[in-house]
Amino acid sequence: SAVISQKPSRDICQRGTSLTIQCQVDSQVTMMFWYRQQPGQSLTLIATANQGSEATYESGFVIDKFPISRPNLTFSTLTVSNMSPEDSSIYLCSAWTSGSPETQYFGPGTRLLVL
């Protein structure tokens, strides 16, 4: 298993600013993922973060809006750029390791409110 922490746990931001969310895993993992969960909704996959290469984005999500870094096997960041109130959501990261190929472990999420 893997234990995942996220920082910040919550934030309130002004329109037009950017926020970087950090995701730390307690062990080396193969892949990390970023999800968005809008109020009362299910999770939507934003992108897959690969170590040493560009992230792979899902349809409807672009790198300019959600740049992602993955500098090593235990850490990733997601930046929400030029925020608008529509970006108010919970952002979650998860991790997948080839040692447990079928299972992802999730962080607690970052609650973002954009005014």
Added chain:
Amino acid sequence: DAKTTQPNSMESNEEEPVHLPCNHSTISGTDYIHWYRQLPSQGPEYVIHGLTSNVNNRMASLAIAEDRKSSTLILHRATLRDAAVYYCILSGLTSGTYKYIFGTGTRLKVLA
């Protein structure tokens, strides 16, 4: 990506078994069936997964239909702490990783 269909909500009495259904008629032969649950203000928590055979663990059992087009998560004795949104997810190896596509989930209410 294969999709899952679940009832929006279900209710159960405490200490009784709960059967949470999931339909996944477009499942491919290599897709795993996963169940996660999300408690309020938390990230999703792994419950169980399977490929073809029924599976048991300390949290739950997973019954998979012979044609794999549906599955059922079984909580043997529901407690108040089991109140959560339960997600049935399919994942197959795509581009070297197991990508999850979440459905809408079933909100389970447990009555005391």
